[in-house]
Amino acid sequence: MIRRGFQVAARLGHHRAPPGAPGILPRLAPASAFGSSADSLVSRFCPEKTDLKDYALPNATWCPDMLSLYHEFLEKTKSGGWIKLPSFKSNRDHIQGLKLPSGLVATSDKTDWRIFTRCIQVEGQGYEYVIFFQPSKKKSICLFQPGPYLEGAPGFAHGGSLAAMMDETFSKTAYLAGEGLFTLSLNIRFKNLIPVGSLAVLNVEVEKIEDQKLYMSCITQSRDQQTVYAKSSGVFLQLQLEEESSQ
16 A cells, blocks of 8 residues: 555646545745735644644643744744744644545544644643744744654654654645645655754745656754754655645
């Protein structure tokens, strides 16, 4: 099933989509990719009123660095063009109108679905993070605090947990910047270990959009920028969402 999924994603990278697959976007000029369509995606992703729990809010486990930087960026949302992204339990609460490609079927009951980086429900034990997005500059900042359940080497976060956090920040940025929905590639160069319970800052930028693909880069470092934890790049496939049902 996994192999078939990659084959489907690869086929979607071409201009001809298989029957039943989401329509591939035409080649977009940068202006159209980051214009009103981005505003529409952001407004759908960040509903003004919802009963859903937002997991990207401070709690008692956040370290002082994470809490203070969170408030710094929260101030930037008032005048600097930044948007604080909510983080709900499942991506289906964020992304509406997504039809899975032909051959991919979700069989799990809806109540069981939970995004991987929100699968540990105890505060402070797993992924503590919040993402701020700036549409005009096509970039995001993710504040990430790994908990003890993400340990690799004793006292330090597992490299796979950072890889997942990079992919999550890439994917949210790609989606909001231009309906990028599927990861085609993710390349990481690890530099230093992240101490459990400390703050890592992920700086993500969209480098270009070309041939229905978004090319992105990320540098993960300490708050003072003196320690680089990892550098990565990713490519995401751009897909057209279906219109939301009026029902």
